[in-house]
Amino acid sequence: MDRPLLVLVLGVAEQEEERIRAAAPGADVVFAPSAADVADRLPDADVVAGKLDAAQLAAARRLRWVHSWAAGVDSALFPEMVASPVVLTCSKGNGAVPLAEHAMMLMLMLDRHAPRWLRAQESRTWDRFRHGELAGTTCGIVGMGGAGTALARRAAAFDMRVLGLRRRPELQVPDVERMYGPDEVEAFAAEADFVVVTAALTPQSRGLLGVDAFRAMKPTARYVCVSRGGIADDEALLTALREGWIAGAGLDAHAVEPLPADSPFWSLPNVIITPHNGATTAQTARRGVDVFVDNLTRFVAGEPLRNVVDKTAGY
Ligand SMILES: NC(=O)c1ccc[n+]([C@@H]2O[C@H](COP(=O)([O-])OP(=O)(O)OC[C@H]3O[C@@H](n4cnc5c(N)ncnc54)[C@H](OP(=O)(O)O)[C@@H]3O)[C@@H](O)[C@H]2O)c1
Secondary structure: OOOOOEEEEEOOOHHHHHHHHHHOOOOEEEEEOOHHHHHHHHHHOOEEEOOOOHHHHHHOOOOOEEEOOOOOOOOOOOHHHHHOOOEEEOOOOOOHHHHHHHHHHHHHHHHOOHHHHHHHHHOOOOOOOOOOOOOOOEEEEEOOOHHHHHHHHHHHHOOOEEEEEOOOOOOOOOOOOEEEOHHHHHHHHHHOOEEEEOOOOOOOOOOOEOHHHHHHOOOOOEEEEOOOOOOEOHHHHHHHHHOOOOOEEEEOOOOOOOOOOOOHHHHOOOEEEOOOOOOOOHHHHHHHHHHHHHHHHHHHHOOOOOOEOOOOOOO
8 A cells, every 4th residue: 555554543542642653654544523523534444433314425435444433333224325335343342351241230239129228218118028039030131242141150149040142043152051143032031031132133133022912011120221222122122111010120222212211111111221321430441442452453454354243134
């Protein structure tokens, strides 16, 4: 090449800059908050790490590779990106540990009616009541990638029976007693005391849990979502919660974010809401940079990249 590689790195913490530069010696590495701040450099960029919209992608005529800081690339896969030959990689696995911890927290909070203690504490009330135990219950995990696998391990350590549902059920995971495919969602849902969604949002997984799945669940079962809203059909979930088809829900990811102030989910007594906050840790951000640094080294050496997104499958 007759000019140095141009790498635009968007929205990364300042302390990460040195190790990113070190991964591509001789390259022109430019750091900026967003693509709009380096619009004049886009036409010459070979690599972008961060978010691009369709107009920015069109402007980046020499672009060969985009890395997403997110694990889920549903919003990065707009039609122009799907159609373009630019390679897209993602940071999948970055939030596996905190999402699994968040799912455990939501299951424990739901099972122990923890909001009741918090409310009682506000009025200095000694409110003792009977609650559940996770041990001996069945945790049904939708999605068995980084987050699902990390959750399976933790649920098994709590002596829960673990079931999985994934797009490729032939892939087995330790701690999972039985793996189901997406066409077996009702049979899977009927077995679980907790249905926990950790899957990617894709054209195929959107609406995977609808009326039939919630109808199949036990009236004592709880629904938890830590990956993306939209995998459950919100109307079906609302009806299930209001009419007692299921006992409750813990929701970190929502179909519309921020969850609108007039959303009925806020005021349901059997729902715990967290604001897409399950993986907001320093380690999550660092692991995303780890993937990019490794891939940048590979890109410079002409080696295959990790975490390449299958644009048709959507993750
Ligand atoms: N709340 C947050 O802050 C936060 C942070 C990080 C990630 N996330 C979300 O969490 C998701 C999972 O992260 P990860 O690191 O575990 O990603 P991952 O390793 O890519 O795992 C994605 C999983 O989704 C499964 N899947 C895809 N389509 C499916 C379908 N139609 N039915 C059932 N399962 C399907 C895949 O199944 P196969 O393995 O069988 O192909 C895979 O196991 C991300 O996609 C992202 O949306 C949220």
